[in-house]
Amino acid sequence: MERFLSEEKHRTERADILPFFKARPNLSAALGLTNSAIEAPDRVAFELDLFGDFVCDVANGDSSTNAFTLIEFEDAQEQSIFRKLDHGKSMKRWSPRFERGFSQLVDWAWRLSTEGGTSDALRRVFGNSHPDVHLLLVVGRDADLTGGDLNRLQWRSRNVSFGSYRMSCFTFDGILQSIRRRLQLAKQ
Secondary structure (H helix, E strand, O other): OHHHHHHOOOEOHHHHHHHHHHOOHHHHHHHHHHOOOOOOOOEEEEEEEEOOOEEEEEEEEEOOOOEEEEEEEOOEOOOOOEOOOOOOOOOOOEOHHHHHHHHHHHHHHHHHHHHOOOOHHHHHHHOOOOOEEEEEEEOOOHHHOOHHHHHHHHHHHHHOEEOOEEEEEEOHHHHHHHHHHHHHHHHO
16 A cells, blocks of 8 residues: 555545555455454455445455444545635635545435344344444545644544444545554554
């Protein structure tokens, strides 16, 4: 992944990012480690249909702990997370691309919560009607963010949840660092 990120500063979702992860199921499974309930990811699906209404780019999970991570990728472009600073303003606005990805996570959480605990649909998708689901948005690059931008992104990720569904948001550089740290811990 490091080479993939270093070869091109900016990447598009459909042409670059999705094919890269589809070709690397082990790396895609490692993305699920953002869900602390996943101990050994043994399930990976690409473009998973969620109840006929939504599709997540990657889904992975641990069948033993019944824990899953649903992942949405967005572009890794200069303005994927924040727009350029408006004249006379000190804070950048969230970009439409970021809000699009974030809204998808909101819709997934809404749909999961409306299915309820006895849902046949939940059993069909997750193998159990009470999955531990974590939602992950991966978007943008660290190099396109100031320190303040990155702090805002991290704050939003740490402080937003959708009912019982937790959410994380990382840049592509940030998710690479997170995977490295978690794998280092696993080695110890």
